[in-house]
Amino acid sequence: MNIEVLVRFYREADAPCRYQRVASAVERGIREGLFLPGDALPTQRALAEALELTLGTVTHGYAEAAKQGLITAVTGRGTFVASIRPDVDMLPPPAPQDLPELPLSFRHVRDSHTDAPSWNLGFIAPFEYLNPSLSEALSALSQRLDSKLQTELQSYQRPGGLERHREAGALWAQRYGVPASSRDLLICAGSQHALITILMSLCRSGDRIAAETLSYPLLRQLAWRLRLNLVPLRSDACGMLPDALDAACRSGEIRAVYLMPSCRNPTLTRMPESRRRELVEVCRRHNVLIIEDDVFALALNTSSPALPFAALAPERTCFIAATSEILGGGLRVAYLCPPEHCLDELEHTISYTISMVPPLMAELASQWILDGTADAVLRAKREEAAVRNGIARHIFDGWPLVARNSGFFCWLPLPDGWTGIRFADAAREAGVLVAEGEHFLIGHDTLEHGVRLALGGIPNREGLREALSRIADLLES
Numbered sequence: 001m002n003i004e005v006l007v008r009f010y011r012e013a014d015a016p017c018r019y020q021r022v023a024s025a026v027e028r029g030i031r032e033g034l035f036l037p038g039d040a041l042p043t044q045r046a047l048a049e050a051l052e053l054t055l056g057t058v059t060h061g062y063a064e065a066a067k068q069g070l071i072t073a074v075t076g077r078g079t080f081v082a083s084i085r086p087d088v089d090m091l092p093p094p095a096p097q098d099l100p101e102l103p104l105s106f107r108h109v110r111d112s113h114t115d116a117p118s119w120n121l122g123f124i125a126p127f128e129y130l131n132p133s134l135s136e137a138l139s140a141l142s143q144r145l146d147s148k149l150q151t152e153l154q155s156y157q158r159p160g161g162l163e164r165h166r167e168a169g170a171l172w173a174q175r176y177g178v179p180a181s182s183r184d185l186l187i188c189a190g191s192q193h194a195l196i197t198i199l200m201s202l203c204r205s206g207d208r209i210a211a212e213t214l215s216y217p218l219l220r221q222l223a224w225r226l227r228l229n230l231v232p233l234r235s236d237a238c239g240m241l242p243d244a245l246d247a248a249c250r251s252g253e254i255r256a257v258y259l260m261p262s263c264r265n266p267t268l269t270r271m272p273e274s275r276r277r278e279l280v281e282v283c284r285r286h287n288v289l290i291i292e293d294d295v296f297a298l299a300l301n302t303s304s305p306a307l308p309f310a311a312l313a314p315e316r317t318c319f320i321a322a323t324s325e326i327l328g329g330g331l332r333v334a335y336l337c338p339p340e341h342c343l344d345e346l347e348h349t350i351s352y353t354i355s356m357v358p359p360l361m362a363e364l365a366s367q368w369i370l371d372g373t374a375d376a377v378l379r380a381k382r383e384e385a386a387v388r389n390g391i392a393r394h395i396f397d398g399w400p401l402v403a404r405n406s407g408f409f410c411w412l413p414l415p416d417g418w419t420g421i422r423f424a425d426a427a428r429e430a431g432v433l434v435a436e437g438e439h440f441l442i443g444h445d446t447l448e449h450g451v452r453l454a455l456g457g458i459p460n461r462e463g464l465r466e467a468l469s470r471i472a473d474l475l476e477s
Contacts, residue, residue: 003042005029007050016205016227018053022061023068030070030081041071041079067442068224119467122433124325125457126299126408127381131328132373137364140371153359159351160343161187161362168366169335172374173321176297178310180321180337186347187357190332191295191322192218198256198291198318199226201349202342207255210248212240214440214448216265216293219258232442239264239271242278249286256289261309262297266440266452267411268402273306280313290317295325301382301406315339318346323365325408326378333357333365381456382406388455388464395468399475413450415475420451423474427451430470 009025029035041062042050048058062079065071072082152162160166166182173180188194195218203209205227211219213232223230231254233244239261248254257279261271283290292309310319321335338346350356368374385406392410393403402411414423420436427434435452453471458464 002029002035002039003047003050005034006042006047010051018057019060019064020227022047022051022053022058023064023070026062026065027068027070035081037081039081041081043078064224067220067230069438118431119463119470120433120457121453121455121467121471122435123457124408124454125329126325127384127456128328129459130377130380130384132368132377134364137367137373141363141367153363155359157356157359158347159186159356160347161357162359165359165362165366166335168369169321172323172365172369173319173335173337176294176310176319176321177305177308178319178321178337179314180310180319180335184337184340184343186336186338186343186350187362188320188334188336188350189354189357189361190324191293191320191334193332193354194320194334194336195219195291195293196222197336197346197349197353198338199223199228200353201345202289202318203228203255208248208252210240210245210254210257210288211442212259212264212269213442214264214267214437215258215442216260217440220442230442235269237269238275239269240275240279242275242282245279245288246282246286249282249288254286254288256291257283258291258293259309260293260295262294262302262305263300263404263407265296266409266435266437267448267450268404268407268409270404271306276306276309276312280309283313283316288316292317292319295320295322296408298326298378299382299385299406299408300404301386310337318342323374326374326381327365327368331361331365333361381408385455388461391461391465392453392455392468395465395472396475399472408454408456410453410455411450412453412471413448419449423451426474427471430474432467432470434471 006025006029009028010021013021013024015021015024026041035041044058044062045055048055051058062071062073066073069082071079073079161169163182165187166185169185169187170180170182173185188197199222203226206229208229208231209223210231210233212235220230231248233248234241240259245254245257259271261276263270282288290309290313294308297305308319310317316339318339319337321337323333324331336346385408389403389405389407389410392401396412400413402413414420420438424434424436435454437448437450437452453468455464458467
Protein backbone atom coordinates (compact mmCIF):
# COMPACT_ATOMS: atom_id res chain seq x y z
CA MET A 1 0.00 0.00 0.00
CA ASN A 2 1.06 3.62 -0.59
CA ILE A 3 1.10 4.33 3.12
CA GLU A 4 3.55 1.48 3.84
CA VAL A 5 5.86 2.68 1.05
CA LEU A 6 5.76 6.24 2.37
CA VAL A 7 6.55 5.10 5.90
CA ARG A 8 9.58 3.15 4.70
CA PHE A 9 10.86 5.95 2.46
CA TYR A 10 10.31 8.48 5.24
CA ARG A 11 12.50 6.47 7.61
CA GLU A 12 15.22 6.19 4.96
CA ALA A 13 15.19 9.88 3.99
CA ASP A 14 18.14 12.02 5.08
CA ALA A 15 16.46 15.44 4.98
CA PRO A 16 17.07 17.54 8.12
CA CYS A 17 13.41 18.39 8.84
CA ARG A 18 10.50 16.00 9.32
CA TYR A 19 8.26 17.73 6.77
CA GLN A 20 11.07 17.60 4.21
CA ARG A 21 11.40 13.87 4.84
CA VAL A 22 7.69 13.49 4.09
CA ALA A 23 8.14 15.34 0.78
CA SER A 24 11.28 13.33 0.02
CA ALA A 25 9.36 10.09 0.56
CA VAL A 26 6.67 11.19 -1.89
CA GLU A 27 9.30 12.22 -4.45
CA ARG A 28 11.12 8.88 -4.17
CA GLY A 29 7.92 6.90 -4.60
CA ILE A 30 7.13 8.80 -7.81
CA ARG A 31 10.71 8.62 -9.08
CA GLU A 32 10.86 4.85 -8.63
CA GLY A 33 7.56 4.37 -10.44
CA LEU A 34 5.64 3.09 -7.41
CA PHE A 35 3.16 5.97 -7.51
CA LEU A 36 1.64 6.65 -10.92
CA PRO A 37 0.01 9.82 -12.25
CA GLY A 38 -3.51 9.98 -10.85
CA ASP A 39 -2.81 7.65 -7.90
CA ALA A 40 -4.37 8.76 -4.62
CA LEU A 41 -2.02 9.33 -1.69
CA PRO A 42 -2.96 8.54 1.91
CA THR A 43 -4.90 11.23 3.71
CA GLN A 44 -2.75 13.55 5.75
CA ARG A 45 -4.34 12.34 8.97
CA ALA A 46 -3.73 8.65 8.15
CA LEU A 47 -0.11 9.30 7.24
CA ALA A 48 0.43 11.39 10.36
CA GLU A 49 -0.82 8.50 12.51
CA ALA A 50 1.36 5.97 10.66
CA LEU A 51 4.48 8.15 11.02
CA GLU A 52 3.60 9.32 14.55
CA LEU A 53 3.85 12.94 13.42
CA THR A 54 1.59 15.92 13.94
CA LEU A 55 -1.00 16.61 11.27
CA GLY A 56 0.67 19.99 10.63
CA THR A 57 4.01 18.33 9.81
CA VAL A 58 2.45 16.04 7.19
CA THR A 59 0.41 18.92 5.78
CA HIS A 60 3.64 20.92 5.44
CA GLY A 61 5.33 17.95 3.77
CA TYR A 62 2.52 17.50 1.23
CA ALA A 63 2.61 21.24 0.53
CA GLU A 64 6.36 21.00 -0.12
CA ALA A 65 5.78 18.15 -2.59
CA ALA A 66 3.07 20.21 -4.29
CA LYS A 67 5.58 23.05 -4.74
CA GLN A 68 7.69 20.68 -6.82
CA GLY A 69 4.71 19.82 -9.00
CA LEU A 70 4.75 16.22 -7.72
CA ILE A 71 1.23 16.09 -6.31
CA THR A 72 -1.98 18.03 -6.52
CA ALA A 73 -4.85 18.42 -4.07
CA VAL A 74 -8.49 18.29 -5.21
CA THR A 75 -10.91 19.82 -2.73
CA GLY A 76 -13.30 17.22 -1.36
CA ARG A 77 -11.53 14.32 -3.08
CA GLY A 78 -7.97 14.09 -1.74
CA THR A 79 -4.36 14.32 -2.85
CA PHE A 80 -3.15 12.74 -6.10
CA VAL A 81 0.10 12.21 -7.98
CA ALA A 82 0.31 14.92 -10.61
CA SER A 83 0.36 14.08 -14.30
CA ILE A 84 3.75 14.15 -16.03
CA ARG A 85 4.17 17.43 -17.91
CA PRO A 86 6.89 18.58 -20.32
CA ASP A 87 9.51 20.75 -18.59
CA VAL A 88 9.08 23.42 -21.24
CA ASP A 89 11.29 26.04 -19.59
CA MET A 90 14.36 23.83 -19.17
CA LEU A 91 14.73 21.84 -22.39
CA PRO A 92 13.11 21.78 -25.80
CA PRO A 93 10.64 18.88 -26.06
CA PRO A 94 12.46 15.73 -27.24
CA ALA A 95 11.30 13.85 -30.28
CA PRO A 96 9.26 10.79 -29.24
CA GLN A 97 12.02 8.37 -30.25
CA ASP A 98 14.49 10.27 -28.04
CA LEU A 99 12.44 10.04 -24.85
CA PRO A 100 14.42 8.51 -21.95
CA GLU A 101 13.65 4.94 -20.95
CA LEU A 102 10.95 4.86 -18.27
CA PRO A 103 10.02 2.22 -15.72
CA LEU A 104 7.54 -0.36 -17.00
CA SER A 105 4.79 1.20 -14.93
CA PHE A 106 5.25 4.50 -16.75
CA ARG A 107 5.23 3.17 -20.32
CA HIS A 108 1.62 4.20 -20.86
CA VAL A 109 2.63 7.83 -20.32
CA ARG A 110 5.00 7.68 -23.27
CA ASP A 111 2.41 5.97 -25.45
CA SER A 112 -0.09 8.74 -24.81
CA HIS A 113 2.29 11.43 -26.11
CA THR A 114 3.56 9.96 -29.36
CA ASP A 115 2.20 12.90 -31.38
CA ALA A 116 4.65 15.70 -30.65
CA PRO A 117 3.40 19.29 -31.08
CA SER A 118 4.23 20.88 -34.42
CA TRP A 119 5.08 24.29 -32.98
CA ASN A 120 7.08 25.08 -29.85
CA LEU A 121 6.11 28.33 -28.13
CA GLY A 122 7.06 26.93 -24.72
CA PHE A 123 10.85 27.03 -24.69
CA ILE A 124 12.59 30.40 -25.01
CA ALA A 125 15.09 29.86 -27.83
CA PRO A 126 15.95 33.53 -28.49
CA PHE A 127 16.28 33.70 -32.28
CA GLU A 128 19.28 31.40 -32.29
CA TYR A 129 19.45 31.45 -36.08
CA LEU A 130 20.72 35.04 -35.58
CA ASN A 131 23.57 33.95 -33.30
CA PRO A 132 27.07 35.12 -34.32
CA SER A 133 29.04 32.95 -36.72
CA LEU A 134 31.13 30.43 -34.81
CA SER A 135 33.24 29.61 -37.86
CA GLU A 136 34.17 33.27 -38.34
CA ALA A 137 34.97 33.62 -34.66
CA LEU A 138 37.19 30.52 -34.64
CA SER A 139 38.93 31.70 -37.80
CA ALA A 140 39.67 35.07 -36.19
CA LEU A 141 40.84 33.32 -33.03
CA SER A 142 43.17 31.02 -34.97
CA GLN A 143 44.89 34.02 -36.57
CA ARG A 144 46.00 35.29 -33.16
CA LEU A 145 46.55 31.91 -31.54
CA ASP A 146 50.21 32.15 -30.56
CA SER A 147 51.84 29.80 -28.07
CA LYS A 148 51.02 32.05 -25.09
CA LEU A 149 47.31 32.25 -25.90
CA GLN A 150 47.14 28.53 -26.66
CA THR A 151 48.70 27.74 -23.29
CA GLU A 152 46.20 30.01 -21.52
CA LEU A 153 43.21 28.41 -23.20
CA GLN A 154 44.36 24.87 -22.47
CA SER A 155 45.54 25.35 -18.88
CA TYR A 156 43.93 25.73 -15.50
CA GLN A 157 43.19 29.34 -14.59
CA ARG A 158 41.90 31.03 -11.46
CA PRO A 159 38.23 30.08 -10.83
CA GLY A 160 37.03 33.65 -11.37
CA GLY A 161 38.51 33.84 -14.88
CA LEU A 162 41.41 35.49 -16.68
CA GLU A 163 41.87 39.23 -16.17
CA ARG A 164 41.10 40.16 -19.79
CA HIS A 165 37.98 37.97 -19.77
CA ARG A 166 36.79 39.75 -16.64
CA GLU A 167 37.49 43.12 -18.28
CA ALA A 168 35.24 42.14 -21.19
CA GLY A 169 32.67 40.94 -18.66
CA ALA A 170 32.71 44.34 -16.96
CA LEU A 171 31.98 46.00 -20.31
CA TRP A 172 29.07 43.60 -20.83
CA ALA A 173 27.70 44.25 -17.33
CA GLN A 174 27.78 47.95 -18.11
CA ARG A 175 25.30 47.26 -20.93
CA TYR A 176 22.87 46.43 -18.11
CA GLY A 177 23.71 49.66 -16.28
CA VAL A 178 25.90 47.92 -13.68
CA PRO A 179 29.01 49.94 -12.74
CA ALA A 180 31.29 46.90 -12.72
CA SER A 181 35.05 46.52 -13.01
CA SER A 182 37.21 43.47 -13.59
CA ARG A 183 38.25 43.53 -9.92
CA ASP A 184 34.76 42.81 -8.57
CA LEU A 185 33.44 40.35 -11.14
CA LEU A 186 33.52 36.57 -11.58
CA ILE A 187 32.88 34.42 -14.66
CA CYS A 188 30.31 31.63 -14.34
CA ALA A 189 29.15 28.87 -16.70
CA GLY A 190 25.90 30.62 -17.61
CA SER A 191 23.31 32.43 -15.50
CA GLN A 192 21.98 29.20 -13.99
CA HIS A 193 25.44 28.37 -12.64
CA ALA A 194 25.74 31.92 -11.32
CA LEU A 195 22.45 31.50 -9.44
CA ILE A 196 23.42 28.19 -7.87
CA THR A 197 26.83 29.67 -6.97
CA ILE A 198 25.09 32.49 -5.07
CA LEU A 199 22.67 30.18 -3.26
CA MET A 200 25.35 27.66 -2.30
CA SER A 201 27.79 30.33 -1.13
CA LEU A 202 25.65 32.88 0.64
CA CYS A 203 22.68 30.86 1.93
CA ARG A 204 22.44 27.98 4.37
CA SER A 205 20.02 25.10 4.72
CA GLY A 206 16.75 26.36 6.19
CA ASP A 207 17.21 29.98 5.06
CA ARG A 208 14.15 31.76 3.71
CA ILE A 209 14.35 33.18 0.17
CA ALA A 210 11.66 35.59 -1.00
CA ALA A 211 10.42 35.67 -4.59
CA GLU A 212 7.38 36.79 -6.53
CA THR A 213 4.52 34.30 -6.77
CA LEU A 214 5.30 33.62 -10.42
CA SER A 215 9.03 33.44 -11.04
CA TYR A 216 11.87 31.51 -12.67
CA PRO A 217 11.11 27.80 -12.09
CA LEU A 218 14.77 26.82 -11.66
CA LEU A 219 14.76 28.80 -8.41
CA ARG A 220 12.14 26.40 -7.05
CA GLN A 221 14.19 23.37 -8.08
CA LEU A 222 17.42 24.73 -6.58
CA ALA A 223 15.72 25.71 -3.33
CA TRP A 224 14.34 22.19 -3.01
CA ARG A 225 17.76 20.60 -3.49
CA LEU A 226 19.61 23.06 -1.24
CA ARG A 227 16.95 22.82 1.51
CA LEU A 228 16.05 26.49 1.24
CA ASN A 229 12.55 27.72 2.01
CA LEU A 230 10.92 29.86 -0.67
CA VAL A 231 8.56 32.59 0.50
CA PRO A 232 6.16 33.70 -2.28
CA LEU A 233 5.26 37.39 -2.07
CA ARG A 234 2.44 39.38 -3.60
CA SER A 235 3.04 41.66 -6.56
CA ASP A 236 1.16 44.32 -8.50
CA ALA A 237 1.68 45.88 -11.92
CA CYS A 238 4.99 47.34 -10.70
CA GLY A 239 6.41 44.11 -9.28
CA MET A 240 6.99 42.85 -5.75
CA LEU A 241 5.19 44.82 -3.06
CA PRO A 242 7.60 46.39 -0.51
CA ASP A 243 5.01 45.97 2.26
CA ALA A 244 4.80 42.25 1.51
CA LEU A 245 8.58 41.90 1.75
CA ASP A 246 8.66 43.92 4.97
CA ALA A 247 5.93 41.76 6.51
CA ALA A 248 7.77 38.57 5.53
CA CYS A 249 10.96 39.89 7.13
CA ARG A 250 9.10 40.71 10.33
CA SER A 251 7.52 37.27 10.53
CA GLY A 252 10.86 35.50 10.14
CA GLU A 253 14.32 36.31 8.85
CA ILE A 254 14.56 36.57 5.06
CA ARG A 255 18.08 35.79 3.87
CA ALA A 256 17.69 36.88 0.24
CA VAL A 257 15.18 38.13 -2.30
CA TYR A 258 15.22 36.96 -5.92
CA LEU A 259 14.12 39.50 -8.54
CA MET A 260 13.89 39.84 -12.34
CA PRO A 261 13.09 43.56 -12.29
CA SER A 262 13.22 44.67 -15.94
CA CYS A 263 11.37 41.76 -17.50
CA ARG A 264 9.96 39.19 -15.09
CA ASN A 265 9.66 35.69 -16.45
CA PRO A 266 6.87 34.87 -17.36
CA THR A 267 4.65 37.99 -17.04
CA LEU A 268 7.06 40.65 -18.48
CA THR A 269 6.40 42.88 -15.46
CA ARG A 270 8.73 45.91 -15.46
CA MET A 271 9.62 47.36 -12.08
CA PRO A 272 9.97 51.16 -12.08
CA GLU A 273 12.91 52.77 -10.34
CA SER A 274 10.72 54.15 -7.55
CA ARG A 275 9.61 50.60 -6.61
CA ARG A 276 13.23 49.41 -6.72
CA ARG A 277 14.25 52.13 -4.28
CA GLU A 278 11.42 51.17 -1.92
CA LEU A 279 12.55 47.54 -1.95
CA VAL A 280 16.16 48.59 -1.34
CA GLU A 281 15.03 50.42 1.81
CA VAL A 282 13.33 47.27 3.10
CA CYS A 283 16.36 45.12 2.29
CA ARG A 284 18.71 47.49 4.09
CA ARG A 285 16.42 47.66 7.11
CA HIS A 286 16.34 43.87 7.43
CA ASN A 287 19.80 43.06 6.01
CA VAL A 288 18.46 41.12 3.01
CA LEU A 289 20.66 40.02 0.11
CA ILE A 290 19.33 40.95 -3.37
CA ILE A 291 19.75 38.45 -6.21
CA GLU A 292 19.19 40.40 -9.44
CA ASP A 293 18.74 38.07 -12.41
CA ASP A 294 17.78 40.43 -15.24
CA VAL A 295 18.45 37.91 -17.99
CA PHE A 296 15.98 39.42 -20.50
CA ALA A 297 16.75 43.10 -19.84
CA LEU A 298 18.97 43.56 -22.90
CA ALA A 299 16.27 42.17 -25.19
CA LEU A 300 14.20 45.29 -24.50
CA ASN A 301 14.81 48.35 -26.64
CA THR A 302 14.30 50.80 -23.78
CA SER A 303 15.34 54.43 -24.15
CA SER A 304 15.33 55.14 -20.38
CA PRO A 305 16.03 51.94 -18.41
CA ALA A 306 15.65 52.03 -14.64
CA LEU A 307 18.79 51.80 -12.54
CA PRO A 308 19.56 48.20 -11.57
CA PHE A 309 19.60 47.14 -7.93
CA ALA A 310 23.35 46.65 -8.35
CA ALA A 311 23.68 50.42 -8.83
CA LEU A 312 21.17 51.33 -6.12
CA ALA A 313 22.50 48.92 -3.46
CA PRO A 314 25.89 47.54 -4.57
CA GLU A 315 26.75 46.51 -1.01
CA ARG A 316 24.03 43.81 -0.97
CA THR A 317 23.27 42.94 -4.61
CA CYS A 318 24.51 40.00 -6.67
CA PHE A 319 23.86 40.88 -10.31
CA ILE A 320 23.91 38.21 -13.04
CA ALA A 321 24.84 39.52 -16.50
CA ALA A 322 23.90 36.79 -18.97
CA THR A 323 25.21 36.31 -22.51
CA SER A 324 23.38 33.17 -23.69
CA GLU A 325 20.21 34.95 -24.87
CA ILE A 326 22.32 37.11 -27.20
CA LEU A 327 25.39 35.04 -28.12
CA GLY A 328 23.86 31.56 -28.04
CA GLY A 329 22.64 29.02 -25.52
CA GLY A 330 25.66 26.80 -26.11
CA LEU A 331 28.04 29.53 -24.96
CA ARG A 332 27.77 28.99 -21.23
CA VAL A 333 29.22 32.28 -20.01
CA ALA A 334 27.72 34.76 -17.55
CA TYR A 335 29.27 37.47 -15.42
CA LEU A 336 28.50 37.60 -11.71
CA CYS A 337 28.84 41.03 -10.09
CA PRO A 338 28.56 40.60 -6.29
CA PRO A 339 29.33 42.82 -3.28
CA GLU A 340 33.06 43.02 -2.70
CA HIS A 341 32.93 41.19 0.62
CA CYS A 342 31.35 38.13 -1.09
CA LEU A 343 33.92 37.69 -3.84
CA ASP A 344 36.20 35.16 -2.15
CA GLU A 345 33.39 32.88 -0.99
CA LEU A 346 31.75 32.90 -4.42
CA GLU A 347 35.03 32.17 -6.18
CA HIS A 348 35.65 29.23 -3.84
CA THR A 349 32.25 27.82 -4.83
CA ILE A 350 33.14 28.13 -8.51
CA SER A 351 36.37 26.26 -7.82
CA TYR A 352 34.65 23.26 -6.24
CA THR A 353 31.65 23.11 -8.59
CA ILE A 354 33.26 23.46 -12.04
CA SER A 355 36.88 24.43 -11.26
CA MET A 356 36.57 27.25 -13.81
CA VAL A 357 34.62 28.27 -16.89
CA PRO A 358 36.40 26.78 -19.94
CA PRO A 359 38.79 29.57 -21.02
CA LEU A 360 37.97 28.92 -24.67
CA MET A 361 34.30 29.78 -24.07
CA ALA A 362 35.24 32.91 -22.12
CA GLU A 363 37.66 33.89 -24.90
CA LEU A 364 34.95 33.66 -27.56
CA ALA A 365 32.55 35.72 -25.45
CA SER A 366 35.25 38.33 -24.86
CA GLN A 367 36.12 38.47 -28.56
CA TRP A 368 32.49 39.06 -29.56
CA ILE A 369 32.02 41.73 -26.87
CA LEU A 370 35.20 43.61 -27.79
CA ASP A 371 34.92 43.50 -31.59
CA GLY A 372 31.31 44.72 -31.68
CA THR A 373 29.75 41.42 -32.77
CA ALA A 374 27.69 41.11 -29.58
CA ASP A 375 26.13 44.56 -30.04
CA ALA A 376 25.37 43.86 -33.72
CA VAL A 377 23.66 40.56 -32.85
CA LEU A 378 21.72 42.25 -30.06
CA ARG A 379 20.40 44.85 -32.51
CA ALA A 380 19.39 42.15 -35.00
CA LYS A 381 17.55 40.14 -32.34
CA ARG A 382 15.76 43.23 -31.05
CA GLU A 383 14.63 44.10 -34.58
CA GLU A 384 13.29 40.60 -35.23
CA ALA A 385 11.66 40.49 -31.79
CA ALA A 386 9.91 43.80 -32.51
CA VAL A 387 8.42 42.38 -35.72
CA ARG A 388 7.25 39.23 -33.97
CA ASN A 389 5.70 41.14 -31.08
CA GLY A 390 3.78 43.09 -33.71
CA ILE A 391 2.53 39.83 -35.22
CA ALA A 392 1.40 38.63 -31.78
CA ARG A 393 -0.41 41.88 -30.99
CA HIS A 394 -2.22 41.74 -34.34
CA ILE A 395 -3.36 38.13 -33.91
CA PHE A 396 -4.50 38.68 -30.30
CA ASP A 397 -6.15 42.02 -30.98
CA GLY A 398 -8.99 42.32 -28.48
CA TRP A 399 -7.39 39.95 -25.98
CA PRO A 400 -5.34 41.22 -22.98
CA LEU A 401 -1.97 40.11 -24.38
CA VAL A 402 1.06 41.46 -22.47
CA ALA A 403 3.86 42.20 -24.93
CA ARG A 404 6.92 44.45 -24.95
CA ASN A 405 8.39 46.32 -27.88
CA SER A 406 11.22 43.84 -28.44
CA GLY A 407 10.75 41.14 -25.81
CA PHE A 408 11.51 37.50 -26.51
CA PHE A 409 8.13 36.26 -25.22
CA CYS A 410 4.56 37.36 -24.45
CA TRP A 411 2.21 36.65 -21.57
CA LEU A 412 -1.37 35.73 -22.38
CA PRO A 413 -3.82 36.11 -19.47
CA LEU A 414 -6.65 33.61 -19.78
CA PRO A 415 -10.42 34.12 -19.61
CA ASP A 416 -12.42 32.89 -16.64
CA GLY A 417 -12.79 29.13 -16.59
CA TRP A 418 -9.30 28.41 -17.92
CA THR A 419 -6.29 27.46 -15.85
CA GLY A 420 -2.85 27.53 -17.44
CA ILE A 421 -2.57 23.74 -17.28
CA ARG A 422 -5.94 23.17 -18.94
CA PHE A 423 -5.15 25.65 -21.67
CA ALA A 424 -1.67 24.20 -22.24
CA ASP A 425 -3.18 20.73 -22.62
CA ALA A 426 -5.72 22.05 -25.13
CA ALA A 427 -2.96 23.86 -27.04
CA ARG A 428 -0.90 20.69 -27.13
CA GLU A 429 -3.86 18.86 -28.66
CA ALA A 430 -3.91 21.63 -31.28
CA GLY A 431 -0.24 21.02 -32.05
CA VAL A 432 1.30 23.92 -30.08
CA LEU A 433 3.46 23.73 -26.95
CA VAL A 434 3.09 26.67 -24.55
CA ALA A 435 4.33 27.29 -21.02
CA GLU A 436 1.51 27.28 -18.48
CA GLY A 437 1.62 29.79 -15.66
CA GLU A 438 1.56 27.03 -13.04
CA HIS A 439 5.01 26.00 -14.28
CA PHE A 440 6.36 29.22 -12.73
CA LEU A 441 4.40 29.04 -9.51
CA ILE A 442 6.47 29.56 -6.37
CA GLY A 443 3.63 29.31 -3.85
CA HIS A 444 0.49 27.19 -3.82
CA ASP A 445 -1.90 29.39 -5.74
CA THR A 446 -2.00 32.37 -8.07
CA LEU A 447 -4.58 34.80 -9.35
CA GLU A 448 -2.59 35.22 -12.58
CA HIS A 449 -3.86 32.43 -14.83
CA GLY A 450 -2.11 32.57 -18.15
CA VAL A 451 0.43 31.05 -20.53
CA ARG A 452 3.78 32.27 -21.77
CA LEU A 453 4.33 32.35 -25.53
CA ALA A 454 7.98 32.30 -26.64
CA LEU A 455 8.49 34.11 -29.96
CA GLY A 456 11.99 33.11 -31.02
CA GLY A 457 12.00 29.32 -31.31
CA ILE A 458 10.24 29.04 -34.68
CA PRO A 459 12.71 30.06 -37.41
CA ASN A 460 10.22 31.69 -39.79
CA ARG A 461 7.48 34.24 -39.25
CA GLU A 462 4.85 32.26 -41.13
CA GLY A 463 5.30 29.36 -38.75
CA LEU A 464 4.92 31.75 -35.82
CA ARG A 465 1.70 33.16 -37.32
CA GLU A 466 0.30 29.66 -37.70
CA ALA A 467 1.15 28.70 -34.11
CA LEU A 468 -0.24 31.92 -32.63
CA SER A 469 -3.38 31.64 -34.77
CA ARG A 470 -4.07 28.19 -33.35
CA ILE A 471 -3.81 29.64 -29.84
CA ALA A 472 -6.18 32.49 -30.81
CA ASP A 473 -8.64 29.95 -32.22
CA LEU A 474 -8.66 28.20 -28.84
CA LEU A 475 -9.56 31.47 -27.14
CA GLU A 476 -12.32 32.16 -29.65
CA SER A 477 -13.78 28.72 -29.13
